[in-house]
Amino acid sequence: MKLTRRQALALSFGATTLAVLGVPTTRAWANTEATEKAIKEFTGGAAPEAGRITLDAPEIAENGNTVPISVSVESPMSGDDYVQSVTLLADGNPNPAVATFHFTPLSGTATATTRIRLAKTQNVVAVAKMSNGAVFSDTKLVKVTIGGCGG
Amino acid sequence: MFSRREFLMAATAVTAILGPGAVGRWSRAAAQQKLTEADLLDMAPHGNVTLVHITDIHAQLKPLYFREPSINLGVGEVAGLPPHVTGADFLKLYNIRPGTPHAYALTSEDFEALARQYGKMGGLDRAARIVKRIRDERGDSMLLLDGGDTWQGSYTANKTLGADMVEVMNALKPDAMTGHWEFTYGTDRVKELVDSLPFAFLGGNIYDAEWNEPAFEAYRIFERGGVKIGVIGQAFPYTPIANPRWMFPNWSFGIRETDVAKNVEAVKAEGAELVVLLSHNGFDVDRKLASRVPGIDVILTGHTHDALPEPVKVGDTLVIASGSNGKFVSRLDLDVRDGKVKGYSYRLIPVFSDVIGSDPEVAGLIDKVRAPYEAELGRKLATTESLLYRRGNFNGTFDDLICQALLAERDAEIALSPGFRWGTSLLPGQDITVEDLHNACAMTYPAAYRSPMTGQLIKDILEDVADNLFNADPYYQQGGDMVRVGGMGYRIDPTAAIGSRISEMTVLKTGEAVKPDREYVVAGWASVNEGTEGPPVWDVVEAHLARNPVVRLEENRSVKVTS
Numbered sequence: 001m002k003l004t005r006r007q008a009l010a011l012s013f014g015a016t017t018l019a020v021l022g023v024p025t026t027r028a029w030a031n032t033e034a035t036e037k038a039i040k041e042f043t044g045g046a047a048p049e050a051g052r053i054t055l056d057a058p059e060i061a062e063n064g065n066t067v068p069i070s071v072s073v074e075s076p077m078s079g080d081d082y083v084q085s086v087t088l089l090a091d092g093n094p095n096p097a098v099a100t101f102h103f104t105p106l107s108g109t110a111t112a113t114t115r116i117r118l119a120k121t122q123n124v125v126a127v128a129k130m131s132n133g134a135v136f137s138d139t140k141l142v143k144v145t146i147g148g149c150g151g
Numbered sequence: 152m153f154s155r156r157e158f159l160m161a162a163t164a165v166t167a168i169l170g171p172g173a174v175g176r177w178s179r180a181a182a183q184q185k186l187t188e189a190d191l192l193d194m195a196p197h198g199n200v201t202l203v204h205i206t207d208i209h210a211q212l213k214p215l216y217f218r219e220p221s222i223n224l225g226v227g228e229v230a231g232l233p234p235h236v237t238g239a240d241f242l243k244l245y246n247i248r249p250g251t252p253h254a255y256a257l258t259s260e261d262f263e264a265l266a267r268q269y270g271k272m273g274g275l276d277r278a279a280r281i282v283k284r285i286r287d288e289r290g291d292s293m294l295l296l297d298g299g300d301t302w303q304g305s306y307t308a309n310k311t312l313g314a315d316m317v318e319v320m321n322a323l324k325p326d327a328m329t330g331h332w333e334f335t336y337g338t339d340r341v342k343e344l345v346d347s348l349p350f351a352f353l354g355g356n357i358y359d360a361e362w363n364e365p366a367f368e369a370y371r372i373f374e375r376g377g378v379k380i381g382v383i384g385q386a387f388p389y390t391p392i393a394n395p396r397w398m399f400p401n402w403s404f405g406i407r408e409t410d411v412a413k414n415v416e417a418v419k420a421e422g423a424e425l426v427v428l429l430s431h432n433g434f435d436v437d438r439k440l441a442s443r444v445p446g447i448d449v450i451l452t453g454h455t456h457d458a459l460p461e462p463v464k465v466g467d468t469l470v471i472a473s474g475s476n477g478k479f480v481s482r483l484d485l486d487v488r489d490g491k492v493k494g495y496s497y498r499l500i501p502v503f504s505d506v507i508g509s510d511p512e513v514a515g516l517i518d519k520v521r522a523p524y525e526a527e528l529g530r531k532l533a534t535t536e537s538l539l540y541r542r543g544n545f546n547g548t549f550d551d552l553i554c555q556a557l558l559a560e561r562d563a564e565i566a567l568s569p570g571f572r573w574g575t576s577l578l579p580g581q582d583i584t585v586e587d588l589h590n591a592c593a594m595t596y597p598a599a600y601r602s603p604m605t606g607q608l609i610k611d612i613l614e615d616v617a618d619n620l621f622n623a624d625p626y627y628q629q630g631g632d633m634v635r636v637g638g639m640g641y642r643i644d645p646t647a648a649i650g651s652r653i654s655e656m657t658v659l660k661t662g663e664a665v666k667p668d669r670e671y672v673v674a675g676w677a678s679v680n681e682g683t684e685g686p687p688v689w690d691v692v693e694a695h696l697a698r699n700p701v702v703r704l705e706e707n708r709s710v711k712v713t714s
Contacts (some may be wrong), residue, residue, distance in 0.1 A: 023533045059626045062391040068403070070365060113363070143627055145392060145615055 092122025206298025353384020381418025552638025
């Protein structure tokens with residue numbers, strides 16, 4: 001029986017169905033540039049601030065093929081003050097763009113939940129654009145591991 | 152590194168209110184060679200609530216030897232802080248004299264000689280006697296809380312799929328438990344056993360994976376001693392990663408810090424004056440959690456098997472670590488008034504099986520559940536001339552034995568054995584019985600696989616497991632020890648980043664460097680992958696022992712640690 005790296009990783013210490021390519025010798029966020037570019041395009045060039053937006057993601061993915069991600073933004077969601085859209089990016093994926101959610105005052109709250117695929121350990125970034133043009137972001141490091149031998 | 156004085160001021164300031172710690176008193180009693188049950192159990196009651204905590208029993212019904220680790224490194228902010236203090240440093244920190252019962256119970260110092268002097272520890276009949284005595288003293292002011300990893304880890308637990316432990320623990324009348332290895336019996340069995348429990352199985356961080364909704368009761372409110380107590384359960388967050396997810400595919404875990412915070416608010420909204428987290432997070436995770444989630448009065452921590460004779464205080468939160476394998480029972484008396492903890496008194500009770508009496512009811516139950524297996528449990532496989540143990544960051548002699556068996560019986564070049572923290576110890580001269588072997592490997596996914604792996608892949612595996620143990624952020628730690636390796640040596644720098652901790656990988660037989668692109672035949676066990684093929688690891692070790700009936704292990708110097 002000859003195993004691929006992928007099968008052998010799962011065989012030895014942890015279940016993962018991920019294609020983990022190469023060994024990360026540093027915290028290599030392969031697509032940092034593409035991620036920054038995508039953020040700039042989304043915000044129209046404005047640098048996002050911290051606060052208002054909360055990204056919920058597991059510290060370590062149980063299954064990198066389907067990682068649950070939730071995002072919520074504090075906002076009155078009134079006619080003149082609401083969240084226009086939220087975009088999600090995964091900076092280690094070949095294409096960082098994951099999804100963009102659009103809201104209106106009628107949405108009531110600006111919350112969204114989805115599942116995303118993460119090819120390896122990386123940052124997930126959520127950016128919110130408000131109706132007044134302000135932008136906020138939150139980032140979480142999600143580790144994709146071959147699993148330990150927890151005792 | 153803190154001096155003891157600084158440590159006491161930083162970590163356990165409240166103890167000062169209550170006079171000198173109990174540890175010193177025990178040491179004096181022991182110095183006079185007259186340790187009695189009264190010395191261990193007599194404690195002036197304090198306040199209006201008593202929490203009794205026991206955790207990580209790993210299905211050990213009978214008294215046993217369990218050597219605490221000689222190496223238990225902490226990285227980052229927790230370097231040199233308890234529980235990352237071992238041996239002589241531990242004795243110094245807690246003012247325990249070498250050679251005393253406490254030195255034996257809490258460290259690996261002079262283990263063999265002290266084990267012969269002070270005997271085995273644990274036994275659930277002894278734990279039951281302690282629990283019943285405290286219950287007699289404290290009446291309806293007491294809660295008994297079980298931190299989980301209770302149902303797995305022995306021959307009889309494996310044979311009965313946890314039923315033996317459920318039956319015996321029920322006799323101790325716990326009020327709540329949480330879990331980890333429990334889940335490795337699979338979804339259906341876990342549901343069946345949980346439904347049968349006459350007490351709460353709590354896990355606020357367990358979700359239905361499909362609907363992303365809570366799958367278990369998160370908390371329960373108890374009224375004890377006139378105080379409303381909110382007990383929130385926290386199962387091991389990385390169960391589906393460290394253990395086979397396919398056995399419980401519909402359950403998702405995680406630390407879920409925001410849920411812990413919400414549940415703290417929820418129990419307070421329901422009137423809880425005391426908030427307790429019954430946790431299987433592991434010590435460092437709980438220490439970080441305590442610093443980030445306000446409002447938790449007590450964390451009863453588990454999973455990492457640390458036994459600390461004093462609480463560690465994080466802000467206003469007391470973190471209690473009660474050891475493993477039934478070696479200890481914790482008693483925490485609390486004075487709760489006006490919704491606040493005004494004072495406490497704590498004792499980590501070491502269960503010296505020759506000093507603590509046996510509870511006859513529970514002793515009878517233990518005999519009953521073991522009776523069908525008694526002949527097989529006692530069947531002798533070999534004799535050991537070396538001390539056999541597992542606990543420690545990098546290697547243990549019982550794992551050396553398992554790795555030798557894998558190399559020889561599976562005709563492999565390199566062996567991998569998981570760094571579990573359970574597994575009991577045997578003294579030189581003792582027989583190795585079927586029961587002893589299963590105490591080191593009883594589980595529901597024991598297949599011993601054999602497969603080719605490149606040198607690069609083996610390095611990647613070591614790097615990944617090392618990061619689970621030594622990531623500077625506790626929330627990324629999984630709480631096991633380093634994977635044990637047979638046939639190969641390596642150097643590790645725990646403080647380095649993932650990908651650069653492991654170096655100098657060497658084939659021990661030839662002294663040659665492991666080549667990244669060469670394939671090596673690797674044997675291992677406890678794969679979390681569904682469909683793994685191979686004989687159960689206990690059959691592999693038994694076959695090896697049949698050919699080598701006297702076990703003698705040389706000191707393992709194959710892992711070099713860069714500090």
